[in-house]
Amino acid sequence: DEYVDFKLWMMRLPSRQETFAKFLAKKLPKGEKAKILEVGCGRTGRVSRILGEQGFYITGIDPKVEMLSCGNVQFIKEKFDYDKFNLSEYNFVIAQEPCDATEHVVRACVDNKIPFIMSLCGVPHKLISGGMPKNEKEWYEYLLSISKNELKLRYVSLDPLTITPILKSN
Numbered sequence: 001d002e003y004v005d006f007k008l009w010m011m012r013l014p015s016r017q018e019t020f021a022k023f024l025a026k027k028l029p030k031g032e033k034a035k036i037l038e039v040g041c042g043r044t045g046r047v048s049r050i051l052g053e054q055g056f057y058i059t060g061i062d063p064k065v066e067m068l069s070c071g072n073v074q075f076i077k078e079k080f081d082y083d084k085f086n087l088s089e090y091n092f093v094i095a096q097e098p099c100d101a102t103e104h105v106v107r108a109c110v111d112n113k114i115p116f117i118m119s120l121c122g123v124p125h126k127l128i129s130g131g132m133p134k135n136e137k138e139w140y141e142y143l144l145s146i147s148k149n150e151l152k153l154r155y156v157s158l159d160p161l162t163i164t165p166i167l168k169s170n
Helices: 002-010 016-025 046-053 099-112 136-145
Strands: 035-039 057-061 073-076 092-096 116-119 151-159 162-169
Touching (some): 035 046, 099 136, 136 151, 136 162
Parallel strands (some): 035 057, 092 116
Antiparallel strands (some): 151 162
């Protein structure tokens, strides 16, 4: 990831966060009633801030976030856990490579019938059950198996250097 970020910067191209936000902006509901949660927003909440500048109402959650809430962008400094976090005030969830929170997002959104879009990491992550998929293909198949009829995986070229796996609800 850092290599790709550096390469994009050297080529004077938009960052992965910028291209993901641009991709999302075309698909997200807009307006005060559209409350969007970004899981795993990171230390700087960059995707949340970019979308907030475009008029979206966003809350970013991450245990490492260091940003202050501002305007229509709020931040919560905590870990996202599908069993504990109340999604009732949100009507859409986004995530860019949320790592260990990935399965939590899928389960929370499927259980609460909240639409989501996330880009997936290119490596597997530990399952909630404690198991570990052998590779990314097994990881992606496991995520899809959480709700076979409601989830879709596709590969999108968001920048000229990579192909991004995007998992979304129907």
